[in-house]
Amino acid sequence: MTANAISARIPEYVDEHRLELTGAERAALRTMAEELAATASGLVDEPGWLARARELSCRLPARLLDAVRAYRHDPGAQGTLIVAGLPIDEDALPDTPGVPESVERHATIPAATATLIGLQLGEIVAYREEKSGALVQNVVPVRGLESSQSNAGSVELEFHVENAFHPCRPDFVGLTCLRQAQGRPAGTLVSSIRHALPLIDDADREVLHQPRFVTAPPPSFHSGEPTAAHPVLDGSPEDPNICVDFNATVALDDEAKQALERLRQTLIDTSVSVELRSGEMVFVDNRIVLHGRADFTPRYDGRDRWLQRIFVHLDGRRSRVHRTRNGAVMA
Template sequence: MDTGAAPVRLLDADSASELTRTAEALLAECGSATAPSLLERIPASAAALSERIHHLCRPVDTPDGVYVLRGLTVDDSAVGPTPGHWSTAGEAGAVWDVTLLLLATVMGRPIAWEGQQDGRFVHNIVPSPGHEQEQTGASSTVLLSPHTEDAFHPGRAHLLMLGCMRNHDNIATTAASVRRTALSAEDIALLSRPELPILPDDSYEEAQASTEEPPQVPTLWESEDGLTMRFDPAYTPVDRAPAEYRAAYARLEDELARVSVAVSLSPGDVLVVDNDVVVHGRVPFRARYDGTDRWLKRASVRVPDRRTRPAGERNEHGYGQAAIVAPV
């Protein structure tokens, strides 16, 4: 199992068992991972988890901007076949949905989107027939370009969690931290100008249909913690920008490629990504659609009072897409 340069935080057996038992009990009592009653009970259950679990879920504290939480397990037979599409997943891997919700709530506040995967707080990321060439999690045969998750939206997550259910082919997730790049002061200044909009990706049909004019936003800015990024080249009309800006943007792409690491998750691993510092993607692969393909669970987290966004960004409109925030 190759985690590249991603630091690993190891759950001991007692902590892993505590998480699983708590998730199973909540699921048994509420009947579904999407039940409103379960969402209402998650905050108290997360708060009651052990100090060890809370410590392992502390903020990402290295320039890498990522870590792998390891120690949970997945029974490959019991979990069932990889769904052919997120909409057919139903309750498959429901204990893992609840486990990710617990971890996400320890880290902050889980968020969902009205127009994505029916407003679920935990998404199923699986290759799907007919979507092979898209720049979304349902693709397979193309490189999923490094990007900030939901970069188009001012209410995007501070943290992204990817829990591995199945990865027989060791397909790597890529991750690159802007704080590992060697950009010049001139390039940083150029890319800190609000020059271009970022458009919603193909999984947000409602937002794509919006007639609202998306705002121009900076690609980079300095926060209290260091250099920060909002980056999605596949959905940024870079050709509209002046030549000097396009050149600086290309140098940023080159630098992110240079510092990129490949993280091949094993079942039970949870990759935690600082969405303000790190872009993530995925290498190409050929899906079999036979129930054995790569299967990830995804959760998004906002961290209250985190000051890593430009002040002006808090005044941006939602651009045709509403976020749903889990109860406190």
């Protein structure tokens, strides 16, 4: 099917939300991030710091607020929001961390910037059982974990919905690029069910809407139980949500297995590579978009690919039962 035939069959969504900040907007954002870096305690995970970040986030540049609001209203066909021109100075960064489970506890300019934007999209959350519950997590290659199906690996990372097994998985995943991979770019791969759906036949859609799949926690989680049987597609048949991790979801019968394999292939065929450069950030709508990563070759020389990740929920009340003392971390 040609691209035109595909677009004729899907509703008219914005395809990709994208904003390039002007020099003046970048300077304004830098001033806010610097103020936050100097706000006690200077620690991202501390409730007082986060409260100040939430206040300041209301004063982001107007075009950025507009872009975030439009994306929240409707994430578009590709389900991504890309913001370019963030105040990140690659030459001023320390070496790319190389240790397992690395997180950013300090209110650095990149961490503060992502937090400010994320707090306008929704509520920033984390999971105690993953990366010690830090709100800003480093996505870096780790020596010895090359073949791991986690963000510490460097082999191709299978398409997944983030924490697909979890009843309160993120609504959005935000990835900020501090440092691009050396040599060949290592793209974050995204694939939207809104692009893939027209290519899935009716029989497969019906199977995928039935609770014939089970999903286990990803390797980054220290504990957690596999789900009960769940559907992969859910909600509106013409614009469904998707919940699957091709490294962690298994079909419970042969027919479901075949439908799942065809879905995987269709999502690969309709995927897009987002090759972030330093100072660019992408949000993926984790309800309609799967993400993964191309393979790459780390050098472990302090100049490797370095992203930072945040998770965003739209409805804090829904996760309240998992969050102790009404904090940001789910138990």
